[in-house]
Each structure stands twice: as structure tokens, then as C-alpha cells.
Amino acid sequence: MLVPVIAFAVTYVLMIALPKVRHWVAAASAVFFLVWGGVSVDGGVLAALKEAAGEAVDWNVLMMLFGTMGTVYFFIESKMPDVMAEKLLRIAPNTMWVVVLLSLFSGFISAFMDNVATVLMIAPIGLAVAKQLKISPVDMLICISVSSNLQGAATLVGDTTSIMLGGAAKMNFMDFFFFQGRMSIFWAVELGALATVPVIMILFRKQRQKVNISVSTKVEDVVPSLLLTLNVVLLIVASFLPNKPETTNGIICVAVFAVTALYSFLRNKGFSKVAASFRDVDYRTLLLLASLFIIIKGVENAGVLDLIAEKMVLLGGGNLFAIYTIIVWVSVLLSAFIDNIPYVATMLPVLASVAGAMGLKEPYVLYFGLLTGATLGGNITPIGASANIAAIGILRKNGYEVKNRQFFRIGLPFTLVAVLTGYLYIWFVWAP
Numbered sequence: 368m369l370v371p372v373i374a375f376a377v378t379y380v381l382m383i384a385l386p387k388v389r390h391w392v393a394a395a396s397a398v399f400f401l402v403w404g405g406v407s408v409d410g411g412v413l414a415a416l417k418e419a420a421g422e423a424v425d426w427n428v429l430m431m432l433f434g435t436m437g438t439v440y441f442f443i444e445s446k447m448p449d450v451m452a453e454k455l456l457r458i459a460p461n462t463m464w465v466v467v468l469l470s471l472f473s474g475f476i477s478a479f480m481d482n483v484a485t486v487l488m489i490a491p492i493g494l495a496v497a498k499q500l501k502i503s504p505v506d507m508l509i510c511i512s513v514s515s516n517l518q519g520a521a522t523l524v525g526d527t528t529s530i531m532l533g534g535a536a537k538m539n540f541m542d543f544f545f546f547q548g549r550m551s552i553f554w555a556v557e558l559g560a561l562a563t564v565p566v567i568m569i570l571f572r573k574q575r576q577k578v579n580i581s582v583s584t585k586v587e588d589v590v591p592s593l594l595l596t597l598n599v600v601l602l603i604v605a606s607f608l609p610n611k612p613e614t615t616n617g618i619i620c621v622a623v624f625a626v627t628a629l630y631s632f633l634r635n636k637g638f639s640k641v642a643a644s645f646r647d648v649d650y651r652t653l654l655l656l657a658s659l660f661i662i663i664k665g666v667e668n669a670g671v672l673d674l675i676a677e678k679m680v681l682l683g684g685g686n687l688f689a690i691y692t693i694i695v696w697v698s699v700l701l702s703a704f705i706d707n708i709p710y711v712a713t714m715l716p717v718l719a720s721v722a723g724a725m726g727l728k729e730p731y732v733l734y735f736g737l738l739t740g741a742t743l744g745g746n747i748t749p750i751g752a753s754a755n756i757a758a759i760g761i762l763r764k765n766g767y768e769v770k771n772r773q774f775f776r777i778g779l780p781f782t783l784v785a786v787l788t789g790y791l792y793i794w795f796v797w798a799p
């Protein structure tokens with residue numbers, strides 16, 4: 368267990384210290400885990416490669432990223448983000464409120480579709496707004512990404528961890544709003560989102576310049592916007608399908624991209640735009656995420672997550688409030704550095720056992736605390752969540768490098784306020 372832990376720690380230190388080459392750092396670490404055999408059951412390199420391709424790498428997420436990036440290229444080319452940015456600027460009194468409205472809007476969208484897809488959709492609007500206002504889009508896009516991560520836990524379809532919780536707790540879509548006669552986790556997330564508004568206002572308190580729009584952009588083609596909307600609708604519909612393949616969402620996004628590319632070919636009578644869309648895909652972000660999946664799988668197979676789960680329960684000493692508190696805040700800390708999906712998958716059965724051992728009829732207070740901490744913890748660091756990685760990748764492609772302190776300045780207070788709000792709400796509403 369020691370070697371994977373050391374490799375994992377060194378990898379994350381280097382990724383934070385060397386943000387411009389973090390994708391190569393992650394790739395090198397992934398190769399190490401494959402050679403070491405941390406991903407493989409029997410330690411063989413060939414077996415490790417096979418398992419990495421089949422199990423460790425989340426192909427659904429990568430396919431969603433690839434497909435949505437391609438479709439978003441045509442969405443941007445159509446000038447629709449510019450039009451939406453102008454409409455937003457006309458209703459916002461100043462720059463500060465522009466950021467607040469964009470953050471709330473991205474959070475609302477993210478409650479019903481994947482966080483990464485939300486960032487890829489909303490980021491072009493943020494870039495267009497920043498261009499109109501002649502300011503750096505870095506802080507704005509960070510707010511968009513952390514808001515997307517926050518709202519992912521609001522509904523059954525908002526995030527993979529929510530789907531996992533729904534399965535463990537036997538909750539359907541409506542149960543996330545009202546469950547067993549009580550207000551459910553949706554309201555904890557929404558209260559957390561509202562609590563972050565003052566944080567954004569404080570962070571952008573100096574951005575009070577008035578917004579003046581003297582131009583009016585026209586949309587060149589509405590079809591990419593319609594297809595992107597269709598993408599969202601199909602993702603929501605697919606979330607209700609029983610026994611669907613694990614790559615369903617990825618297949619949908621890639622299929623919509625293919626249809627959009629075909630439409631562009633027929634409309635422009637050539638492959639120039641289609642070729643440009645493939646070049647526009649952020650392959651460095653895809654490499655980073657694929658590598659992180661392999662690294663986390665290696666740590667998981669080494670038994671590190673199981674050991675952490677056991678220690679958390681022991682630290683609680685049989686006191687429900689203490690266990691609940693440890694679960695929430697340790698989940699926040701761990702999710703800042705590791706993928707929350709294997710962590711939540713590991714913890715759900717552990718918490719069910721803990722609830723049974725303590726004589727609790729219902730483990731929901733522990734379940735909801737776990738989801739709150741694990742979902743929001745990724746907002747602390749720039750590499751703690753896929754949505755953050757996607758947003759930083761978009762900024763880099765547009766010539767902006769995000770420094771770690773820039774991200775911490777927003778992500779840390781945002782996370783603490785949102786988690787504290789949800790933490791208190793869940794305990795007072797759901798504690799037996």
C-alpha cells in the first residue's frame with residue numbers, strides 16, 4: 368500500500384506545482400501504476416493495460432467530453448453564445464451581478480445534466496461576456512465550474528454520485544426533492560448555492576463597472592443550438608432508462624456531435640468546419656482525465672479507500688453526530704484530491720453497516736452527508752473535479768493560464784460556505 372500512496376502524493380504535488388504540464392505528469396504517473404501493477408489483480412503489465420482500458424478509465428465521461436466539445440465548437444461558431452451574453456449583460460446592472468447570474472444559471476443547468484457538459488455549454492457564454500466587458504474570464508469561468516459541481520448533487524440525474532446514492536437508498540427522481548415527508552437533499556444543495564451568492568459578491572465587490580452594450584450580434588445558424596439542447600434532453604431522458612449501458616451518456620454526446628458534423632458538411636459543402644471541430648477538441652484535458660482514472664484505480668485497488676473508510680468510523684467512537692461530522696468533512700478533504708466516484712461507491716455500503724451497528728432504522732443522514740462532502744470537496748483544488756479540469760482547459764486554449772492561488776481564492780471559500788450550509792441543514796432535518 369505504501370508505494371501507491373507515495374506515488375499518488377508525488378503526482379498531485381507535481382500537478383499542482385507544474386500546471387502547464389500536469390497532463391504529462393498524470394500520464395507518466397498512470398504509466399507507473401500500470402507497470403507497478405497497481406491497477407492489475409495479478410500484477411502483469413498486459414493485464415493491467417487491459418483492465419485500465421476496460422475498468423479503470425471512465426470511457427463514459429471521456430466520450431461525453433469529446434462529443435460535447437465537438438458540438439460546442441459549432442455552437443460557438445454560430446454566434447449563439449455572443450447573443451446570450453448580450454442578453455445577460457442587458458439585464459445585469461454591473462459586472463458583479465453578471466458573474467452571480469452566470470453562476471446560478473450554470474448551477475441550475477448542472478442539476479439536470481453532467482457537470483462537465485454544463486461547463487462546456489456555459490463557458491463560451493462566459494468568454495463572450497468577458498470579451499464584451501474587456502476583462503479576464505479566469506475568475507468568471509472558475510465560478511461557473513464550481514457552481515456546476517455544487518448543483519450536481521441536487522437531483523438524481525445531476526451527477527454519477529447522485530445516481531449511486533439513489534440506488535443505495537432506493538430513491539427515485541422525486542425523492543431528491545421530498546422524501547419520507549421531509550425536504551430532501553435538493554434543498555440542502557439549493558441553500559448552499561444561495562449561501563455562495565454573498566461569497567461571489569464579496570469576491571467581485573470591486574467589479575462594479577456598469578454594463579453598456581452598443582452592438583447586437585445575430586445568430587448565424589440556430590441548428591447547433593437546437594442540437595445542443597437535444598443533447599441535454601436526451602441525457603435527461605436516458606437517466607430514467609433502467610439497465611442502460613454504462614456508456615449511454617457518452618454515446619449520446621458522440622452521436623449528437625456526429626449529427627452536427629454531418630449537418631455542417633452538408634451546409635458548407637466541405638470538411639473544413641468538421642476538421643476544425645476535431646482540432647478544437649482539448650486532447651490534453653482528455654489525457655489528463657484518463658490518466659487520473661488509472662491513478663485512482665490503482666490507489667483504490669491498493670486498499671487505501673477501504674482503510675480510510677474504516678478509520679473514519681473508528682474515529683466517531685459510536686457517536687452519530689461525530690461520525691456524521693467526520694464523514695462530511697473528511698469527504699470534503701479527500702474529494703479535493705481523488706475521484707469521488709470510487710470513494711462514494713466504497714463508503715455507501717460501509718455507512719449502511721455503520722447505521723445497522725448503531726441501531727439506526729435509516730442511514731439517510733449519513734448518506735446525505737457523504738454526498739454533500741464528496742460532491743463539493745472537488746471545488747477546493749483545480750484538479751479535484753472533472754468540471755474544473757474542463758474549465759481550466761478552455762481557459763488555456765484561449766490563452767489564459769490559471770494559477771493555483773487564483774483557483775483557491777474562489778474555490779476554498781465557495782466550498783466551505785456551501786458545505787457548512789448543507790452540513791447543518793441535513794443534520795437538523797434528517798438526524799433521528
